[in-house]
Each structure stands twice: as C-alpha cells, then as structure tokens.
Amino acid sequence: MTRLQVDGVPVELPAGASLLDAVRATGTDLPALCHDDRLRPAGSCRTCLVRADGRTVAACVTPATADLTVDTADDGVRNLRRDAVALIASALPPRALADSAHSELAEACRALGIPADTAAGDPARGRDESHPYVHLDRDLCIACGRCVRMCSDVQGTFALTLTGRGADTVVAPGTGGPWAASDCVACGGCVDTCPTGAITQPGPGQGLTSRQTPPDRVRTTCGYCGVGCT
Numbered sequence: 001m002t003r004l005q006v007d008g009v010p011v012e013l014p015a016g017a018s019l020l021d022a023v024r025a026t027g028t029d030l031p032a033l034c035h036d037d038r039l040r041p042a043g044s045c046r047t048c049l050v051r052a053d054g055r056t057v058a059a060c061v062t063p064a065t066a067d068l069t070v071d072t073a074d075d076g077v078r079n080l081r082r083d084a085v086a087l088i089a090s091a092l093p094p095r096a097l098a099d100s101a102h103s104e105l106a107e108a109c110r111a112l113g114i115p116a117d118t119a120a121g122d123p124a125r126g127r128d129e130s131h132p133y134v135h136l137d138r139d140l141c142i143a144c145g146r147c148v149r150m151c152s153d154v155q156g157t158f159a160l161t162l163t164g165r166g167a168d169t170v171v172a173p174g175t176g177g178p179w180a181a182s183d184c185v186a187c188g189g190c191v192d193t194c195p196t197g198a199i200t201q202p203g204p205g206q207g208l209t210s211r212q213t214p215p216d217r218v219r220t221t222c223g224y225c226g227v228g229c230t
C-alpha cells in the first residue's frame with residue numbers, strides 16, 4: 001500500500017494507483033476530460049492538474065508515490081484547471097454546454113463556474129450520420145481520444161483514429177470514409193465514453209453518453225440470432 005496526503009487528508013492506496021485515484025479517494029472530484037478508468041491514461045487535456053510536492057502535474061498520469069503531498073485547492077492550480085476546461089469549451093459551439101446531463105464537459109463547466117457563453121466557437125466541421133447506430137457531431141469533438149482508446153484497447157476493433165492537426169484534430173473512422181463504411185461493430189463503447197456528446201446513438205435513447213442516467217434493464221433475446229440464449 002502507498003500512503004500520501006491529499007489536501008491534508010491521509011490516503012492509503014494499492015500500488016499502481018494514480019494521483020487522480022488518490023484525490024477521488026478523498027471525495028474530491030476533478031475534471032478529467034481525457035480520462036476513463038477503463039482506459040490507459042493519456043494525460044493530454046490537462047484538466048486534472050494538481051500540485052504534488054509543489055510541482056504542477058496531471059493527476060491522471062502521475063503515480064501515487066509514498067509520502068507525496070498533493071494539493072488540489074491551491075488558487076493557482078484551481079485556476080489552471082478552470083482555464084484548461086474553459087479553453088476546451090471556447091472552441092465549441094454554444095450547444096456544447098447546453099445539456100450537462102449528457103456531457104462531462106458541460107458538467108465540469110457548471111462545477112467550475114465557467115459561463116455557458118464561453119462556448120462560442122463555430123468549427124463548422126459537420127456531422128457524419130451515415131451509420132444507423134452511431135452518429136458523430138464533429139463540432140463537439142475535443143480530440144480527447146477516449147473513443148479511439150475504447151475502440152482499440154477495450155473492444156479490439158481499431159475502427160477509429162484522430163485526424164487533422166492542432167485545433168482541427170477530430171475523431172474519424174480509420175478507413176477514411178464515412179462511419180458506415182468503417183470497421184465499426186456498433187458496440188457503443190465510443191458513445192459510452194465520449195465526454196461531450198460528440199458521438200451519440202441515434203433513434204430511441206438518442207444522445208445517450210457516459211453521463212446518461214442508468215437505463216432500465218430487461219431480459220431479452222437478440223432478434224437477429226435465433227439461438228435463444230438470454
């Protein structure tokens with residue numbers, strides 16, 4: 001076990017935990033827009049910054065080591081987190097912050113007091129609605145890469161990639177054409193992990209993302225298989 005302090009609170013964690021795990025163990029939540037506990041950490045969005053022994057580090061990719069003193073509440077580092085989230089939001093259109101129930105980004109902005117009119121961008125990248133089960137709104141993509149890692153590392157499909165450079169970086173099918181012509185198997189992993197609602201499920205349940213309220217569960221049998229297992 002590793003023992004350290006977060007905001008003056010002693011924390012004990014198993015080996016291999018991150019500072020984000022340590023902070024969350026104290027009940028403090030941090031924005032972590034490129035992080036999903038199911039995925040290897042990327043450390044690319046910088047929304048989870050904390051101070052560790054005086055150094056500013058991304059909590060999601062920094063190992064929790066013994067005797068570290070972590071500070072999340074210092075004004076300087078709070079402002080850095082707020083600026084990182086606001087910068088991401090500022091590149092998106094206003095609808096990006098309209099619904100915090102379906103968007104981790106919108107929820108982070110609300111929690112940090114970032115005004116809704118911060119999202120005033122107009123990337124005009126368009127939508128890909130070619131696939132019957134997965135729709136992409138490129139204007140809401142923040143290039144966090146969660147969908148790409150979910151598709152490759154968890155699902156093992158490798159259907160998605162990030163294309164473009166700088167502010168124009170956006171998720172796209174690795175085959176280069178429309179989503180419908182990609183290797184996507186419609187597992188829904190990308191929909192589930194997307195922190196902004198850029199990737200959604202059309203039709204019934206439209207807009208479901210990782211922020212969705214728990215769905216009703218029913219016993220059912222696949223309509224296309226016929227084996228009959230439930």
Ligand code: FES
Pocket residue numbers: 031032033034035042043044045046047048049058059060061
């Ligand atoms: Fe830590 Fe993105 S969540 S850098």
